[in-house]
Amino acid sequence: MTNDNLLAAMVQAAEKAGSALLESFDPASRPADRTAMYELGTGLEATSTKIVREALDGVDGVGWWDEDESGREVPAGRWWVVDGTEGAVNHVHGLPEWGVIITLISDGLPELAVFRQPIGDLTYTAERGQGAFLNGQPLRVSAKTDLAAAAVTASQGGNDSVVYERFAGAFAAMASRALLVRNTIPTTFPLLGVASGQYDVFWQYEPDLPGTALGTLLAGEAGAVVSDLAGGSWDVNSPDVLVAAPGLHAAALEVLR
Structure with missing residues:
Protein backbone atom coordinates (compact mmCIF):
# COMPACT_ATOMS: atom_id res chain seq x y z
CA MET A 1 0.00 0.00 0.00
CA LEU A 139 0.32 24.72 7.71
CA ARG A 140 3.22 27.07 8.41
CA VAL A 141 4.99 27.89 11.67
CA SER A 142 5.55 31.35 13.10
CA ALA A 143 8.03 33.77 11.51
CA LYS A 144 8.98 35.35 14.87
CA THR A 145 12.63 35.84 15.77
CA ASP A 146 12.38 37.55 19.18
CA LEU A 147 11.70 35.39 22.24
CA ALA A 148 10.30 38.44 24.02
CA ALA A 149 7.38 38.32 21.56
CA ALA A 150 6.90 34.56 21.76
CA ALA A 151 3.89 32.61 22.98
CA VAL A 152 5.52 29.54 24.56
CA THR A 153 3.73 26.33 25.50
CA ALA A 154 4.56 23.21 27.45
CA SER A 155 2.67 20.07 28.41
CA GLN A 156 3.94 18.54 31.62
CA GLY A 157 2.05 15.63 33.07
CA GLY A 158 3.45 12.60 34.88
CA ASN A 159 3.87 11.62 38.52
CA ASP A 160 7.50 12.45 39.24
CA SER A 161 8.34 15.16 41.77
CA VAL A 162 11.85 15.52 40.33
CA VAL A 163 10.40 16.26 36.89
CA TYR A 164 7.92 18.70 38.46
CA GLU A 165 10.75 20.60 40.14
CA ARG A 166 12.77 20.67 36.92
CA PHE A 167 9.75 21.89 35.00
CA ALA A 168 8.99 24.59 37.57
CA GLY A 169 12.53 25.96 37.21
CA ALA A 170 12.33 25.89 33.42
CA PHE A 171 8.91 27.53 33.47
CA ALA A 172 10.23 30.38 35.61
CA ALA A 173 13.30 30.82 33.40
CA MET A 174 11.23 30.88 30.23
CA ALA A 175 8.64 33.23 31.75
CA SER A 176 11.42 35.75 32.42
CA ARG A 177 12.31 35.81 28.70
CA ALA A 178 9.17 35.06 26.69
CA LEU A 179 5.99 37.08 26.26
CA LEU A 180 3.91 34.36 27.91
CA VAL A 181 4.22 30.71 28.92
CA ARG A 182 1.39 28.18 29.17
CA ASN A 183 1.21 24.61 30.42
CA THR A 184 -1.51 22.67 28.59
CA ILE A 185 -2.69 19.07 28.81
CA PRO A 186 -2.91 17.09 26.54
CA THR A 187 0.26 17.34 24.47
CA THR A 188 -1.32 17.44 21.04
CA PHE A 189 -3.06 20.81 21.20
CA PRO A 190 -0.06 23.05 21.95
CA LEU A 191 1.88 21.26 19.20
CA LEU A 192 -0.99 21.85 16.77
CA GLY A 193 -0.71 25.50 17.75
CA VAL A 194 3.01 25.54 16.93
CA ALA A 195 2.37 23.85 13.57
CA SER A 196 -0.30 26.47 12.81
CA GLY A 197 1.89 29.43 13.82
CA GLN A 198 -0.41 30.34 16.71
CA TYR A 199 2.23 29.37 19.27
CA ASP A 200 5.97 29.72 18.79
CA VAL A 201 7.75 27.26 21.12
CA PHE A 202 6.89 23.98 22.84
CA TRP A 203 8.86 21.80 25.24
CA GLN A 204 8.23 18.73 27.38
CA TYR A 205 10.15 16.45 29.73
CA GLU A 206 9.36 12.72 29.50
CA PRO A 207 7.24 13.23 26.38
CA ASP A 208 3.83 11.66 25.97
CA LEU A 209 4.47 9.53 22.89
CA PRO A 210 1.18 9.58 20.94
CA GLY A 211 0.84 13.35 21.16
CA THR A 212 4.53 14.07 20.66
CA ALA A 213 4.99 11.72 17.72
CA LEU A 214 2.01 13.24 15.94
CA GLY A 215 2.81 16.83 16.90
CA THR A 216 6.51 16.79 16.04
CA LEU A 217 5.74 15.50 12.55
CA LEU A 218 3.04 18.12 11.97
CA ALA A 219 5.14 20.96 13.35
CA GLY A 220 8.35 19.78 11.69
CA GLU A 221 6.63 19.49 8.31
CA ALA A 222 5.19 22.99 8.86
CA GLY A 223 8.74 24.31 9.25
CA ALA A 224 9.56 23.99 12.95
CA VAL A 225 12.92 22.86 14.31
CA VAL A 226 12.56 19.70 16.40
CA SER A 227 15.31 18.57 18.81
CA ASP A 228 15.90 17.18 22.26
CA LEU A 229 16.81 19.63 25.03
CA ALA A 230 20.51 19.02 24.49
CA GLY A 231 20.10 20.30 20.95
CA GLY A 232 20.49 16.87 19.38
CA SER A 233 18.26 14.97 16.98
CA TRP A 234 14.89 13.89 18.37
CA ASP A 235 13.32 10.46 18.00
CA VAL A 236 10.47 8.69 19.75
CA ASN A 237 12.73 7.39 22.52
CA SER A 238 14.28 10.78 23.38
CA PRO A 239 13.89 11.81 27.06
CA ASP A 240 12.63 15.31 26.23
CA VAL A 241 11.65 17.47 23.27
CA LEU A 242 11.83 21.05 22.02
CA VAL A 243 9.78 22.23 19.03
CA ALA A 244 10.16 25.84 17.92
CA ALA A 245 9.88 28.23 15.02
CA PRO A 246 13.28 28.42 13.24
CA GLY A 247 13.92 31.98 14.42
CA LEU A 248 13.39 31.05 18.08
CA HIS A 249 14.81 27.55 18.53
CA ALA A 250 18.35 28.61 19.50
CA ALA A 251 17.11 31.17 22.04
CA ALA A 252 14.62 28.73 23.56
CA LEU A 253 17.28 26.04 23.78
CA GLU A 254 19.62 28.42 25.60
CA VAL A 255 16.96 29.19 28.21
CA LEU A 256 15.94 25.56 28.74
CA ARG A 257 19.48 24.26 28.98
Missing part, protein backbone atom coordinates in the same frame (compact mmCIF):
# COMPACT_ATOMS: atom_id res chain seq x y z
CA THR A 2 1.41 3.41 -0.94
CA ASN A 3 1.74 6.16 1.65
CA ASP A 4 -1.02 8.12 -0.09
CA ASN A 5 -3.40 5.18 0.21
CA LEU A 6 -2.30 4.49 3.75
CA LEU A 7 -2.81 8.11 4.80
CA ALA A 8 -6.29 8.07 3.26
CA ALA A 9 -7.12 4.91 5.24
CA MET A 10 -5.84 6.57 8.43
CA VAL A 11 -8.03 9.61 7.82
CA GLN A 12 -11.07 7.42 7.25
CA ALA A 13 -10.39 5.43 10.43
CA ALA A 14 -9.86 8.59 12.51
CA GLU A 15 -13.05 10.15 11.16
CA LYS A 16 -15.08 7.03 11.98
CA ALA A 17 -13.63 6.81 15.49
CA GLY A 18 -14.15 10.53 16.02
CA SER A 19 -17.80 10.26 14.99
CA ALA A 20 -18.31 7.52 17.59
CA LEU A 21 -16.79 9.74 20.26
CA LEU A 22 -18.93 12.67 19.18
CA GLU A 23 -22.09 10.61 19.68
CA SER A 24 -21.28 10.24 23.37
CA PHE A 25 -20.04 13.82 23.88
CA ASP A 26 -22.10 15.89 26.29
CA PRO A 27 -21.12 19.54 26.84
CA ALA A 28 -22.94 19.35 30.19
CA SER A 29 -20.88 16.38 31.45
CA ARG A 30 -19.33 16.98 34.88
CA PRO A 31 -17.95 13.78 36.49
CA ALA A 32 -18.20 13.80 40.26
CA ASP A 33 -14.82 12.26 41.09
CA ARG A 34 -11.70 10.61 39.73
CA THR A 35 -13.31 7.18 39.58
CA ALA A 36 -16.10 8.50 37.36
CA MET A 37 -13.55 10.27 35.16
CA TYR A 38 -11.54 7.07 34.76
CA GLU A 39 -14.54 4.92 33.93
CA LEU A 40 -15.81 7.38 31.31
CA GLY A 41 -12.36 7.86 29.77
CA THR A 42 -11.61 4.13 29.65
CA GLY A 43 -14.87 3.47 27.85
CA LEU A 44 -14.17 6.19 25.29
CA GLU A 45 -10.67 4.89 24.63
CA ALA A 46 -11.86 1.31 24.17
CA THR A 47 -14.58 2.31 21.72
CA SER A 48 -12.36 4.50 19.57
CA THR A 49 -9.28 2.28 19.57
CA LYS A 50 -11.37 -0.74 18.54
CA ILE A 51 -12.60 1.14 15.47
CA VAL A 52 -9.06 2.19 14.50
CA ARG A 53 -7.66 -1.29 14.96
CA GLU A 54 -10.40 -2.90 12.90
CA ALA A 55 -9.72 -0.40 10.10
CA LEU A 56 -5.92 -0.68 10.03
CA ASP A 57 -5.11 -4.13 11.39
CA GLY A 58 -3.29 -6.33 8.91
CA VAL A 59 -1.32 -3.61 7.11
CA ASP A 60 1.77 -5.52 6.03
CA GLY A 61 4.81 -5.03 8.24
CA VAL A 62 3.17 -2.67 10.77
CA GLY A 63 2.68 -3.71 14.40
CA TRP A 64 0.70 -2.12 17.22
CA TRP A 65 2.66 -0.32 19.95
CA ASP A 66 1.06 -0.23 23.37
CA GLU A 67 2.97 1.37 26.24
CA ASP A 68 1.05 -0.66 28.84
CA GLU A 69 2.08 -3.92 27.15
CA SER A 70 5.45 -3.05 25.58
CA GLY A 71 6.95 -0.39 27.84
CA ARG A 72 8.06 3.13 26.99
CA GLU A 73 10.82 2.22 24.51
CA VAL A 74 9.68 1.79 20.92
CA PRO A 75 11.80 -0.80 19.08
CA ALA A 76 13.00 -0.54 15.49
CA GLY A 77 10.49 -1.31 12.77
CA ARG A 78 7.11 0.08 11.77
CA TRP A 79 4.46 0.64 14.42
CA TRP A 80 1.02 2.14 14.79
CA VAL A 81 0.90 4.58 17.71
CA VAL A 82 -2.71 5.43 18.55
CA ASP A 83 -4.51 7.46 21.17
CA GLY A 84 -8.18 6.70 20.68
CA THR A 85 -9.24 9.66 22.80
CA GLU A 86 -6.47 12.23 23.11
CA GLY A 87 -7.84 14.70 25.63
CA ALA A 88 -10.27 12.27 27.25
CA VAL A 89 -10.20 14.40 30.41
CA ASN A 90 -11.58 17.25 28.31
CA HIS A 91 -14.24 15.07 26.67
CA VAL A 92 -15.63 13.88 29.99
CA HIS A 93 -15.76 17.47 31.28
CA GLY A 94 -17.67 18.77 28.27
CA LEU A 95 -14.71 20.61 26.73
CA PRO A 96 -14.07 20.56 22.95
CA GLU A 97 -10.30 19.86 22.91
CA TRP A 98 -10.20 16.11 22.23
CA GLY A 99 -9.73 13.86 19.23
CA VAL A 100 -8.18 10.77 17.67
CA ILE A 101 -4.45 10.28 17.03
CA ILE A 102 -3.09 7.80 14.49
CA THR A 103 0.64 7.89 13.73
CA LEU A 104 2.84 5.49 11.80
CA ILE A 105 6.33 5.24 13.31
CA SER A 106 9.18 3.94 11.16
CA ASP A 107 12.48 3.12 12.88
CA GLY A 108 12.03 5.69 15.62
CA LEU A 109 10.62 8.55 13.55
CA PRO A 110 7.03 9.48 12.71
CA GLU A 111 6.30 8.89 9.03
CA LEU A 112 2.55 9.53 8.68
CA ALA A 113 0.18 11.22 11.10
CA VAL A 114 -3.52 12.05 11.36
CA PHE A 115 -5.37 13.94 14.06
CA ARG A 116 -9.15 14.17 13.88
CA GLN A 117 -10.92 16.74 16.07
CA PRO A 118 -14.67 16.28 15.57
CA ILE A 119 -15.57 19.56 17.29
CA GLY A 120 -14.90 22.05 14.51
CA ASP A 121 -14.63 19.32 11.84
CA LEU A 122 -10.82 19.53 11.82
CA THR A 123 -8.50 16.95 10.25
CA TYR A 124 -4.72 17.45 10.52
CA THR A 125 -2.44 15.32 8.31
CA ALA A 126 1.28 15.06 7.70
CA GLU A 127 3.74 12.89 5.80
CA ARG A 128 7.48 13.07 6.34
CA GLY A 129 8.97 15.22 3.59
CA GLN A 130 5.56 16.13 2.14
CA GLY A 131 4.25 18.89 4.40
CA ALA A 132 1.55 19.31 7.02
CA PHE A 133 -2.08 20.24 6.40
CA LEU A 134 -5.31 21.23 8.11
CA ASN A 135 -8.37 20.19 6.10
CA GLY A 136 -6.13 20.09 3.04
CA GLN A 137 -4.62 23.56 3.52
CA PRO A 138 -0.87 23.80 4.23
